[in-house]
Amino acid sequence: MKAHLLPSKSTGSIHIPPSKSMSHRAIICAALAHGESIIQNVAYSKDILATIEGMKQLGASIRKDGSTLYIRGVQSFQQLAAKEIFCNESGSTLRFFIPIFSLCNQDITFTGQGRLLDRPQKVYADIFHKQGLDFTHTPSGIHIHQSLQAGWYTLKGDVSSQFISGLLFALPLLTEDSTIHIEPPFESRSYIDLTLEMMERFGVKAYYHDEFTLYIPGNQQYQACNYTIEGDYSQLAFFAVLGAISDGITLHGVTSSSKQGDKQIIDILKQFGALIDTLKDGYRIHPAKLIGQAINLENCPDLGPIVCVLGMYGEGTTHIYNASRLRIKESDRIAAMEEELRKFGTNITSTPDTITIQHNPNPICQTSLYGHNDHRVVMALSVAAMASCQEAIIEDAQAIEKSYPTFFEDFKKVGGKVDLL
Ligand SMILES: O=C(O)C1=C[C@@H](OP(=O)(O)O)[C@@H](O)[C@H](O)C1
Ligand SMILES: C=C(OP(=O)(O)O)C(=O)O
DSSP, rough: EEEEEEEOOOOOEEEEBBBBHHHHHHHHHHHHTTEEEESSSSOOOHHHHHHHHHHHHHHOOOEETTEEEEEEOSSTTTTOOOOEEEEETTTHHHHHHHHHHHHHOOOOEOOTTTTTTSOOOOHHHHHHHHHHOOOOEEEEEEEOOOOOSSSSSESSSSEEEEEEEEHHHHHGSSSSOEEEEEEEEESHHHHHHHHHHHHHHHOOOOEETTEEEEESSSSSSBOOOOOOOOOHHHHHHHHHHHHTTTTEEEEEEEOOOOOOGGGEEEEHHHHHHHHHEEETEEEEOOOOOOOOOOEOOOOGGGGHHHHHHHHHHSBBEEESSSSSGGGGGGSOOOHHHHHHHHHHOOOEEEEEEEEEEEOOOSOOOSSSSETTHHHHHHHHHHHHHHHTTTTTEEEEEEGGGGGGGHHHHHHHHHHOOOEEE
């Protein structure tokens, strides 16, 4: 799909879609729970559909009624309905599933597409091998066939927090207690808070023993719970930046008490000089003079692409650091943003874990933009192009379906003029 954008300015308001991270977690906890849970405000992006389908294969019964899911948890880990679990392109789905599905003690192959199976899994390979268990990772899939055991786990903290979340979901279901020690630097820590919060809502606990050590009592049981998914700050970020660099915007549907790390976009925008009113259920963003800043992505990697766009519109220099994980997402997001923002005439450079962007006072894009099969790159480029007030084409725009299938509908609601070809 190509997105053909015509010059326009931001206006009006939208309701932000439900959090993808919280949806994965709620669906998984409900699928592991005793009894029936009702999960409300679910949006069916490709990543969330992969988690729903996988949990059905595990034996959970999941019924959809509009944006509500009725989930009856697995009765036993012997109900596995398939030997191949397709995770599409969702890193969260794959890395959350591996320890959970290991509990079935059966031959299982996890498959996917796009870049999924090229993304690092060595943290799990090392864990399985250390316990004497098979873990075979080939370009066509990841194969396991025995259960992880309770005990002491040591993990690198700077590859992906999704390994820690995956273990946190599964270890409470083993008979004995476990400990996870995270070797610093511990990045994306905010996502562990989301995992712990959701587990606790479903009656399962794990505790920080110290800053880098989590203690997980064994022999626990998830209990059904009714839960409404909160709005997604990672998606809000695209529209919040659009409002600040274009002509203002009002965003509804999020809670300011959220634990999502990407809530940091509000502080980042304020740091740049944006004028923001906090509303009962969102924010009003006013256009203002913006000044480039130094931004730490340690706890909010998914903000990377849109903060690059903010840097292009902020006066002076923006320096983004602790960004190496952006290279191991759906695309190498640093390389992708460099290539695409240069098409606007922007001066942008990088090192393995930093990005430096100079203000571009006159962004003119004379060639087609490319989405790099990455939803966050497509959404960031849509914002960059709209604020440039020039016509633009974004190729590979269907990548938005991974997390935000209705992105362009919302884009139009706030003034964007776009034809999808
Ligand atoms: O746990 C989660 O929901 C996520 C964790 C983050 O990944 P890393 O921990 O690999 O940085 C983030 O980038 C991803 O989009 C979602
Ligand atoms: C990286 C992302 O997701 P995942 O790791 O689950 O594929 C994302 O949504 O930007």
